[in-house]
Amino acid sequence: MATPFSGTQIRQTFLNFYAARGHQILPSASLVPEDPTVLLTIAGMLPFKPIFLGQRPAEFPRATTSQKCIRTNDIENVGRTARHHTFFEMLGNFSFGDYFKSQAIAWAWELSTKVYGLPPERLVVSVFEDDDEAFALWRDEIGIPAHRIQRMGEKDNFWVSGPTGPCGPCSEMYYDFHPEKGDEHIDLEDDTRFIEFYNLVFMQYNRDTAGNLTPLANKNIDTGLGLERMAQILQKVPNNYETDLIFPIIQSAAAIANLDYATVDETTKIALKVIGDHVRAVVHMIADGIVASNEGRGYVLRRLIRRVIRYGRLIGIDREFTPKVAEAAIALSESAYPDVRIMERTIKVALQREEIGFLKTLDRGEKLLADITEQVGAGGQISGTDAFTLYDTYGFPLELTEEIAAEKGLTIDTVGFETEMEQQRRRSQLAHTTIDLTAQGTLDHLANHIEQTEFLGYTQPATNAIVQVLMVNGKPKQLVEAGTAVQVVLDQTPFYAESGGQIGDRGYLSGDDVLVRIEDVQKESAFFVHYGRVERGTLHTGDSVTAQIDLACRRRAQAHHTATHLLQSALKKLVDDNISQAGSLVSFDRLRFDFHCPRPLTPDELQQVEDQVNTWIAEAHKAQTSILPIAEAKAKGAIAMFGEKYGSEVRVLDVAGVSMELCGGTHVSNTAEIGLFKIVSEAGVAAGIRRIEAIAGPAVLEYLNVRDAIVRDLSDRFKVKPEEISDRITTLQTELKTTQKQLETAKGQLALAKADNLLAQAEAVGEFHILIAQLDGVDPESLKTAAEQLQQKLANGAVVLGSVPEADKVSLVAAFSPAVIQKGLQAGKLVGAIAKLTGGGGGGRPNLAQAGGRDASKLPEALAEAKKQLQSGLS
Incomplete structure (x- = not known):
């Protein structure tokens, strides 16, 4: 084998190889997927799922990517096996109805043997059990001996993206670490000898909610080559963790703990590997806008950070260390993923806050463990339930609990602990299994038979449209009668579908003696699903209807959305230029803006921000939208909105002299249309994340009317002028405190x-x-x-x-x-x-x-x- 490739060289070599063969190099998608049925991006094909399903046209017939992925269903194996990870990079080449099996297999072999230099005699392949075509291609075209081509069942060689969606048979390439063992018995399950490094998926079917397979409109290729696995092979190291993709992070953690990785015991090595893997994961998750929380992908992030901290504690690190280790991960990743360096400050602040909070939890856990050991008594056993509570709630690895217990002459009910752990694994697997939304499943099934929804709502408040799909609770129907809640898919619509933080439009669908009130609109892949209720008549599939949005609601949403952009600009100008968006909600009655900031804003700062936004509103700045190539938009200084996914061309909102952001939402054409802006509250919602709630336009008048009524009522009750209410309340509070003290004294005397x-x-x-x-x-x-x-x-x-x-x-x-x-x-x-x-x-x-x-x-x-x-x- 030639000089070992670095991880960076392996990645770039793969991309260059396929680019030279007509593939467009595309950037990695975010770890926050567009697909609402998936919690995190788990595979390289996920960003292309709508293309495979025929819901969105492919911009290029061939593409190649290095995709960031997160999987946590096997989290307990991280660090214990040679190649289990939570974060990994999947190198992929994709064909959208262009080439198929023969070309994919030939190129995979050429790349592996001619470019990466893997010895052909060390390669074994597997094919789906009844895929005679793939078997013949490997044997006859490539020249692999038949005994080194293994037929395997659906569990191993039929790839699925989840319970529903695109799928197909696959063929996998394996590297043989011990060819000296001979070919008499090739067991690909033996991961001490074989490592699967390249998976070629022949994506040709769609699986519906009933489990039925139907051919896709085009036969596609979806491949995945594990970057970390290829690095292990080419760099000739015993596991993925000791490659140059991860080992510098491990060395950083070892240095903080004053350890030498080469001389420590296996338990310590496992802890260092967990830290190395998880720190990579959390750095990229935070860079992609994920915020630690107690639910969804935020909980996955928090759990990974806490595992880093508790394994750090296990190897003797008793102080804050995660931001320093994160620096090693950022340095390793920034050449391929510049966003991690751009988000460096946000990443380190988020890690520091999570670590400080969790160390307090660990301290409480240590006190609980002390109580448990005292209750158990000398020579006793700590129950599996108690050990698991320490692990799950307080972050104690079983090894740490065992170590402390052993010092006190106690044992652990490890069987009971494993029982509890297995139950948690099942819960975790259920939580990370892709969810099938019934509406999405129906649309996947119908994708090849209906038109994508054309959105006209930027310029048209109403349009004539054809009802393509009717659904009740996600199930397709031919007709729906009055009183029924319904989901409707039209061929074209003026209704804005919820995205970018802005909620969906409201309005009506009307036709010959039929009226449907629309309360919400959601986008499922390329289709707009209108959620509403039939108020009159009967609606049929194929009907022609007039789709009309509620203009008053739209104007309110527009005012709040443009005000959100002004708010972000004011925060960056007056508080901290490093402030970045962490989430938003744009509704008809309010706006909510979450942003990265390590401290609360002062009352003076909030007032200054509010005054600045109102100044911009009064100055009547023009707000114009344009469609630009994404590179040109970014070159002009346009800011990307959190949670949005962008193609080669983007929609830019330019509020002249104030703000320029990439945004697909609806907006006013002049800031004067907003009217007024009022900040209602500011508070912390997560570590390093602040939230401002505000109102704009007509909502401000409603807000002031309510408060004026309250002031009038208080003025009447206290018989004072409005400006004297505050003093009157202060006097009453003082009197109440005096009375309460007297009452408490009397109660104490009575008790005595x-x-x-x-x-x-x-x-x-x-x-x-x-x-x-x-x-x-x-x-x-x-x-x-x-x-x-x-x-x-x-x-x-x-x-x-x-x-x-x-x-x-x-x-x-x-x-x-x-x-x-x-x-x-x-x-x-x-x-x-x-x-x-x-x-x-x-x-x-x-x-x-x-x-x-x-x-x-x-x-x-x-x-x-x-x-x-x-x-x-x-x-």
Whole structure:
């Protein structure tokens, strides 16, 4: 084999090879897919799915890409096997109805053997079990011996993009690491000997929701060559992680932990590999606009970051480190993906905030583990459920829990842990399985028989259209009667479909004695789906209707959308030029703008931003749209909108002298049409993400009318002028605080009076006295004061008091003297244990502790249990 290729050379060599053979090199699509049925981009073909389905014409008959991908369904194998990853790059060559099997196989062989220099005798291929054509091509045209061509079943050699969608048989190429073992028994499942590096998919079918296969209009080629796998082969390293694509990240983490990768044990190597893989993933996810959260793709990001942090903790890193390791990943990726360097600050700030927050969670987990080990006792076993809770909720790897347990002479129920883990894997796989939306499934099935929807809404508020598809709950219908909720696909429409943060238009479809009210419009691939209800008559497939948008709603949306652009420009001008959009919502009654910013905005900054937007509105700047090549638009300084996907030509909104952005939404033609702009709120929504909610146009008048009515009402109630309301409220607040203090003092005195009457109920237990009692109607703070004073009067003793201060609430307090504590009893542990009987919990110091509960009916039982434990512990 020739001099080893670098990862960068492997990528560029692949692209150049296919470019020389008529393929257009296209950039990687975002990790946030256009396809609403998929959480993250999981394969190189995903951006081309509408083309394979015939829903969108191909701009080029042949294409080649290096596509960023994320998969987490096998996340537990990351770092443990030689080539499992969450983030990976898929090199692909695609034919859209151009060449097919013969050419794809010939080029794959030429690239692998002639260009990359793989020895032919080390290559084995597989084909679908009944694909005689592919078998013959490999044997007769390429010259591979028949015994090195393996026929395999649907599980291995029939590629599908999900439950529905384009699919077809495939042929895979494998590299043999140990040819010395001979050809007598070739087992491609043996991943210590064979690695599958190139998959050729012969995309010729579409699978519908019933599982039926129908031929696609064109036979297509979809291939995927794993960049990391080819790097392992060509660079002659034992696994993907030790290639130049990942190893520098691993070395960065090892340096922070003062470790030498070459000399550490296998457990530490696994941890370093996980860090190397996951940091690559999170860097690209954040660069593509994904924000850590507790749902959807945001949860995937947060989970990966937390795994990085906890594996860092496992190898001895006890301080913030993720931004520094991210720098290594950014440096490795920026030549192929410049956006990671552009988004460097956002990436590092997001990682830092997530790390700070999660380290606090880890600290709580360590305290929980300490409580668990104490409860289990010497020589005991930590349950699988507890170990999994530590893993799933607090981020403790099982290895860390085992290490701490071993130090205390404890074991772990690993079988129980694996049971819990398997259940989580199943949940994770379900969450990451592509979802089939019934409407999308129906449209996929009909894609070859109906026209793509032509959008006319930039210039026409109404048009005549033909009903191409009728659906009820996603199922196709020939006719729909009055009163039925329906989804309608037209051949052309003035209705804007929700995208770019702007919600879909409202309006009506009307025809001969039929009226359909449209409440929402969604875009499914190349089709606009109008969601509404038939209000009158019967609607049939094939009917001619008039489609009319609600102009008042459209104007409101336009005002809010253009105001969003002005808002972003004002934030960049007045607050921080590095501010970038993280999401938006443009509705008829409001706008919401999420943006990357590490701190809250001050009231002065918010006022300045609001004033600036209103100044631009008053200055009546023209807002013009144009269609430009994307390179020209970016050269002019146009900003890309978050979440939007762009083709070779883009729509640019230019607000003269104020803002220029790529945007497919609807807008005013002059800022004066917006009228007024008002910021309603500013708050944090995630680590490093702030949100401004605002209103524009008629919505401002409605907002002011509501507040004016409130001011008038308060003025009447307080009998003061509007400008005096604030002072009047301040006076009332002061009076209320004084009254509350007086009431609390009275309650405390009453509680103490009641408590003194209880002293006679104290029972002797040996040399100690215990007092267990219920004081109803006493608030928690007064109950605590009473317990402390009673314990002081008892001297050598313990007091446990319970109360029901209000319905469905229980308050418990325990106060122990030093002598009681010396007997091994602790107020915090006792009160926490009995609180569980009332459906609550709590704790505190050994001498004084409080707890709460929700089931007042269990309070007598809890107090009885306290008495039992004290009698036992003190006797």
